[in-house]
Amino acid sequence: MEFDLKTIETLAPDQASLSSASKLTKQSNWPRLEKNEQLALIWGECQGSGSNPYRVVVDTGDHGYKCTCPSRKFPCKHTLALMWIAATTPASFTAAGSTPEWVNDWLGRRRKTTSQSAPSAPGAESKNIGEASRDDESAAVEDAAAIERRETAQRKRAQETRSSISVALDELDQWIADQLRLGLAGFVDNSGDRCRRIAARLVDMKATALAGRIDEIPSRLMGLRSEERPDAAIRELGKLVLLAKAWRQAPDDAELRRLVSTSESREQVLANPDAIQVESVWEVLGERIESRRDGLVSHSTWLLDQNSVIPRFAQLLDYFPASAGRRSNAFTSGDRFEAKLVFYPARQPLRALVVERKGDIASGKWPDFSLGASDPLAAHGARQDSAPWITDSPVILPPGAILLDDRGAAWWQAAGDPSGIALSIAGTINATLLGLNLAATAALWNGSQLDLLAAQSGFGRLDLS
Amino acid sequence: MNEIEQTGLAAMRDCWITGGAAFDLAPAAWKTIAGNANPDERERRLLAIAAQAIEIALRPAAPKALKQRPPLPELALPILPERLRPLLRAALKHAADARFKTRVATLVASRGFVLHPLDWMPAASYREVPDVYAAWVDWQAGVDGEKQSRREQLTAQTWDDFYPAARRTALTDMRRTAPALARQLIEAKGSSEPAEVRSTLIELMGVGLSADDAPFLKSLFADRSGRVRELAGRLLARLGEHGNLSDGTPEDLTAELAAFISEGKSGFFRRRTTYAPLKLKSPSQESRRVDLFATCYLGDLAARFSVTESDFVGAWQFGFDDKADLFFIRMVSVSGGEAAVAHLADTLVAEGGKAVLLALHLMARLDSGRKRALIRQILKDTYDLHALIQVEGVEAGWLEWGDLTNGQTLPTLRSPVARNDEPLRRSVDQILETLGFLVTAATAEKLIGDVVAAGMAPAAPSLGLLRLNASLVGP
Structure with a gap:
């Protein structure tokens, strides 16, 4: 590996990037560090501030690089950190015989540059890698001095936010009552404008998360058949009523605060003694990367616990600005790895962070959850009992198959239950699925439709995401 | 949820859809929960109850007309191992169209595996797929799903039990082993098939064509389909039966x-x-x-x-x-006739250079040995390597390293890679893809090493099929 600190200093876009990179050089931030000397490549997965890891690859020959983070600094702090580790502790990298698929993808797309180093950016001479290392220590001293001031300010801001949200929820209540008075048929037809207006008011009054949720209602309704939309509108608005009432009862409740205003930081979750930690083998069921109306892109990775006797799911959820461009997937569907996850405190913990990721595990069958066909949505119902504001639930469906109705729409139905429950499937499906008997199916249920993630069948694991 | 609540919920729902207060329509128990709050608050409380009732108490009923397809049949070969599927998907992604994707499936079948049905399925209309996929072709075509292809001998009695693709495969095999039997079947059952199917059956007569087939082919001049008459005339011409026999x-x-x-x-x-x-x-x-x-x-x-x-x-x-x-x-x-085709192919291959490329138009009629000789000559001459992408109906995985070094093939491939000549590199990409289909696993590995040494990115998409090839060994 051909890195020295001088090269990293030259490549860094500014001093701040170097300082940030220096904090990421700890081994604990990198569950995977690998190299292939034949291909002159190093790569790793950095557990950054998001729930999903960032994947970084660097060509040590020509210093080309790629990181999946949304940063607009090139190279970003993760790339610089990876180079930094390569320069200072090259033994941290495990030799790998083959390159992962995401590295191959990048190699296949990139154009090789002939220059061996990037030109110095303006102000490059002012960057200093030694100073970056010292930044840490001095910052720690400054933080200690500012803690009290910051906490006071935080308390004040929290109080102001709570008052503001309370007013926001009053407006929301009134808005809901208006929709009922004006008629849900009109609401469904004009949901885009109506939801946008109230969402904008909620953002002004710091109920940001709730605003984002309301902004998504139109697209959720439009994804359904027209005859399903009124019921879906009742569900969506009814859940908002319940959520607003619950928040008023317990505004400091972490789950409710997350759903109404803002989410706690990664550090807060890690430091929270109430946050459940689960160490197990997790399989990546699939990812959902969706552009939202508020200009953010939500990136969810759904995991299934392979050691649990009942289906236990985890959702790694990140948001980033749509302007940051398309983001590469953090995982490949079907990946299995051993990891310790911490769940955001909630009545039905689902959203999680990776605390520590250990080795990858070979794929195999899912555990036998011995699910009966009587009510494939029983788990969803149980979640609703304790957290009725939840919209989407991951479920494992019992043995079944996918069938078509006379309009060509797809339905999942339990095996041996031709007159029982049939669950509508969102979007179009691969026609081959119609010929496969599904031993178990993982999907997201939104109250009206299934969004298929993965399944087990006689043909092995099926990636349906 | 009891019947009273269901009725009340339906009435409230209708009321809210058009707009207005639904409190009076609510079931008595729900009214009690809604309490003595102001009218707006009462409506919101009822809305919350209704939302949960719809979410939990109601379950979607199955539509009456749900239709299930028959299970996708298992094929005679095992599915490609999971560890090779990423390589396969990369090769399929790079394959430009159905023809190239089918080549990938053909290569994999030649090494004793079939593809996972979610990675690739043969189209019902595409006939150039390896025989092992006949059951899937028929599954794709069997929209009604009423019958299955049976793995039994094709006879006049079992004719209707076979889907067209399985029947075609069985007849092709039979033409190779028992041509007279196949001819009798086509003669007996073909006449009741529609013209399109009939012409496909007559085309199969080209396999193992012999003078014994002449009387039957002559009888086809009375067929009502012009296409069938034309096919019969050509097949007879191949047998040397010429002289104004057909109306064409x-x-x-x-x-x-x-x-x-x-x-x-x-x-x-x-x-x-x-x-x-x-x-x-x-x-x-x-x-x-x-x-x-x-x-x-x-x-x-x-x-x-x-x-x-x-x-x-x-x-x-x-x-x-x-x-x-x-x-x-x-x-x-x-x-x-067979002799004339072989003579012409041998002449063109022997002449070399530009003439070899003309022989590509005879590919469909050449035996395996002549096809291989033709490809080897194209590689040896290196007159136009790009012509390789036109090769059709040739076996997968037989070209050896010596065939690539017996001429200027490797330098011709290396040069645009080393010079980073973009237009020429695109051509090289296509040639490498074709070679990925033709070469043996060992040759694939060597070829990758060679072009990578010349400057091609080790994970270049155009090496996808070669990488898959190099990793494929029998089950």
Whole structure:
């Protein structure tokens, strides 16, 4: 590996990037560090501030690089950190015989540059890698001095936010009552404008998360058949009523605060003694990367616990600005790895962070959850009992198959239950699925439709995401 | 939820859809929960209860007309191992169209595996798929899903139990092993099939074609389908049964074509007869000659000049008119006898250079050995490596490293890679993809090493099929 600190200093876009990179050089931030000397490549997965890891690859020959983070600094702090580790502790990298698929993808797309180093950016001479290392220590001293001031300010801001949200929820209540008075048929037809207006008011009054949720209602309704939309509108608005009432009862409740205003930081979750930690083998069921109306892109990775006797799911959820461009997937569907996850405190913990990721595990069958066909949505119902504001639930469906109705729409139905429950499937499906008997199916249920993630069948694991 | 609540919920729902207060319509128990709050608050509370009732208490009922497809049949070969599927998907992603994707499936089948059905499924309409996929082709075609292909002997009794693809595969096999039996089946059952299916069945007669088939083929001149009559005429022509047998080649057309061909002599000591296309005066004459080549049969034309097919083919002077050469070869391909086709292919391959490329038009009629010889010659000459991408119907995974080093193939591939010449590299990408289908696993590995050493990115998408090939070993 051909890195020295001088090269990293030259490549860094500014001093701040170097300082940030220096904090990421700890081994604990990198569950995977690998190299292939034949291909002159190093790569790793950095557990950054998001729930999903960032994947970084660097060509040590020509210093080309790629990181999946949304940063607009090139190279970003993760790339610089990876180079930094390569320069200072090259033994941290495990030799790998083959390159992962995401590295191959990048190699296949990139154009090789002939220059061996990037030109110095303006102000490059002012960057200093030694100073970056010292930044840490001095910052720690400054933080200690500012803690009290910051906490006071935080308390004040929290109080102001709570008052503001309370007013926001009053407006929301009134808005809901208006929709009922004006008629849900009109609401469904004009949901885009109506939801946008109230969402904008909620953002002004710091109920940001709730605003984002309301902004998504139109697209959720439009994804359904027209005859399903009124019921879906009742569900969506009814859940908002319940959520607003619950928040008023317990505004400091972490789950409710997350759903109404803002989410706690990664550090807060890690430091929270109430946050459940689960160490197990997790399989990546699939990812959902969706552009939202508020200009953010939500990136969810759904995991299934392979050691649990009942289906236990985890959702790694990140948001980033749509302007940051398309983001590469953090995982490949079907990946299995051993990891310790911490769940955001909630009545039905689902959203999680990776605390520590250990080795990858070979794929195999899912555990036998011995699910009966009587009510494939029983788990969803149980979640609703304790957290009725939840919209989407991951479920494992019992043995079944996918069938078509006379309009060509797809339905999942339990095996041996031709007159029982049939669950509508969102979007179009691969026609081959119609010929496969599904031993178990993982999907997201939104109250009206299934969004298929993965399944087990006689043909092995099926990636349906 | 009891019946009263269901009725109340339905009434409230209707009320909210049109707009208005639903409190009076609510079930009594729900009214109690909604309490004595102000009217707006009462409506919101009822809305919350209704939302949860819809979410939890109601379950979607199955539509009456749900239709289930029969299970996708398991194929005779095992599914490609999971660890190789990423390589496969990369190769499929890079394959430009159904033809190239089918090549990937053919390569994998040649190593004893089939693809996972979610990675690739043969289209019902695409016939050039490996035989092992016949059951899936039929599954795709069997929209009604009423019957299954049976793995039993095709006979007149079981004819209707076979879907078209499985029947085609069985008949092709039978034409190789018991051609008379297959002919009798086609004769007995073909007449009741629609014209399109009938012509497909007659095409199969081309496999293992022999003089024994002539009476049946002659009987097809009474068929009501022009396409079937034309096919029968060509097959008969391949058997040497020429002379105005069908309604497609009246003798005066052959005479007209012969008039566009000059007969000459060459050689100083040993004078021999030659045939060459006449230099024509107008595009309309050229167009007419092209039409005549497409209509007439080689046997008739050779007879017109009182020589055998092989003699006529051997005496043809290539290089006077490229277009005439091309259409002459096509005529040989569709109506020439086996000997004439083999003779022409051997002549062109022996000549080398540009002539070899003309032999590509005979591919469909060549035996495996001649196909391989043709490809080896293209590689040896390196006149136009790009022509390789046109090869059709050839076996996968047999080309050895020595075939690539027996000429300028490797330097020709390396040069644009090393110079980063973008347009030429695209051509190299396509050639590498074709070679990925043709070469052995060991050769694939060596070839990857060679082009990577020349400067190609190790994970370049164009190496996808080669990487898959190199990783594929039998089950």
